[in-house]
Amino acid sequence: MDPTVIVDNAPAYLAGFRMTLQLTLVAGAGALVIGLVVAAMRVAPLGSLRRAAAVYTELLRNMPLTLIFFFTVIVLPQFGPVVPIGYWAAVLCLTAYTSAFVAEAVRSGINSVGVGQAEAARAIGLTFSQTLTSVVLPQAVRSVIPPLINVVIALTKNTSVAAGFAVVELVATGRRLAQSNPADVVMIxxxxxxxxxxxxxxxGQLAGVLERRVAFAR
Structure with missing residues (x-):
């Protein structure tokens, strides 16, 4: 095993690192937006919205990410929509999968806010959306941020699934380097x-700091 193989292949590692980081940031941003919408639906007064959001989150949270990739890239095109294999397919799958976990984290934070807060907001004439955005969510942020960071950590590791679908991120980079340097697989x-x-x-350290601050604030 030659440790210098890592330094010698630094450009390849850097390219894979950038792709992994890009997938994490882009899919994470998309998942945050969708997750917030789904979380709002989960606590909406309309039963149809709550049921639709519940089906969405439970379906995605309990389905293997690899299966979601296969469904998007192979099965979905047979019904019309064609998602090109590669970067955008990975973004779509990672965003959808992660949004379900974001939604559950946000919903838990919303449920941690006292019911009296929402009741007081409604008593002064605020609508559901106004109550959620102006009263409930600002109070839920403290308890939501730490689990959201953990979701991002999981997303970072989940990007490795994209290696099997023509995306050259860290795992795909490692596989290519291992094939060209079979004697240094461990170091690669x-x-x-x-x-x-x-x-x-x-x-993870940031999540720990925020958790301690939240615990102190409470």
């Missing part, structure tokens, strides 16, 4: 692991 995988840790460890 160590390099891949280090790249993931560069993202996940700071995020």
């Amino acid at each position: 995988l160590v390099g891949v692991a280090i790249c993931y840790l560069v993202i996940t460890i700071p995020a």
Whole structure:
């Protein structure tokens, strides 16, 4: 095992790292937007909205991410919509899958706010959307941010599934390097692991700090 193989292939690692980080940021932003909408539907006064959101979250949360990729890339085109294999297919699948976990995290935060807060808002004439955005969500932020960071950490690791669908991120980079350097497979995988840790460890530390601050604030 030659540790210099990591340094020698630094440009390849950097390219894979950038793709993994880009998938995490783009899919994470999309998942946050969709997750907020789905979470609002979960607590909406209309039963049809609550049921639709519940089906969405339960279906995606309990389905393997690899199966979602296969369905999007292989099955869905047979019914009309064609999603090109590669980057945008990965973004779509990761966004949809992660949004279900974001929605559950936000819904838990909403439920942590006292019922009296919403009742008081309605008593002064605020609508459901006004109550949610102006009263409930601002109070729920403290308890929502730490689990959302954990969702982002999971998303970072989930980007590895894209390696099987023509996206050259960290895992795909490691696989290519291993094929061209069979004698240094272990060190190549160590390099891949280090790249993931560069993202996940700071995020995990940030989650810990926020959790302590939330606990202190309470």
